[in-house]
Amino acid sequence: MGPERGSALVTGGASGIGRAVAGELVARGHSVVVADVDPCGQRLEDEADVRFVRTDVRDPEQVAAAVAAAEELGPLKFVNLGAGLARPAACPLAVDGATVDLVLGVNVKGTWHGLRESVPALRRAGGGRIVVTASLAGISRWPQDPLYTASKHAVVGLVRALAHDLAAEGIALSALCPGFVDTPLVPDEFREAGFPLLRAENVATAIVDDHAAGGVYVLQPGAPLTRYRAARVPEALAPDGTPAAVPLLRMAGN
Secondary structure (H helix, E strand, O other), rough: OOOOOEEEEEOOOHHHHHHHHHHHHHOOOOEEEEEOHHHHHHHHHHOOOOOEEEEEOOHHHHHHHHHHHHHOOOOOEEEOOOOOOOOOOOOOOHHHHOOOHHHHHHHHHHHHHHHHHHHHHHEEEEEEEEOOOOOOHHHHOOOOOOHHHHHHHHHHHHHHHHHHHHHOOEEEEEEEEEOOOOOOOOOOEEEEOOOOEOOOOHHHHHHHHOOOOOOEEEEOOOOOOEEOOOOOOOOOOOOOOOOOOOOOOOOOOO
């Protein structure tokens, strides 16, 4: 069925998976804002019938402006946090500090800012959905790009940590972890080797379709969308052998 009609926000929507998500949402009758640092996204206002807001997701004020632009089009009901980048390298530990800050800033802080700024708007709309575009690297590994792997593990962790409480407010937070997708993000060596790649349009459909709150979903070429379930983590046990409840924290401002 997909999200309830209203406005939608797609970060990283100027190209690749994000652009396909924007197109899928428009086709389903949603008013869409595309937020991206790439000024070429401006052409989507004519090509895809969306509103473009130039946005560096590392800047919370720019993300807030994109959310506000989406609310101008109607109650915000769907958010896809898809802005991301990778920097694979032959010697991964040799990448410079600027690259570390860039990858973690876009992939992790960008997702965090997107969550922080969009949740209040979804509350005002009476609930909705947020789908984070993670990666198979968020539950597995990509040895050629450990920074990307670490950043996608982080965003999957954000989904798992926040989804339960948000679901109680009618906000379904989930993550999609696609394998390698035929976009400019994938190194040419994958195509040269004939490695099976997903199509951005198929990933977009999986993002927009319904998910369970807190779900982490995997999409691989030739395989159906599958909910990922991690191995059970051993629990702390009380003296009587029963699982010990984690105490609530008393924190200033909460």
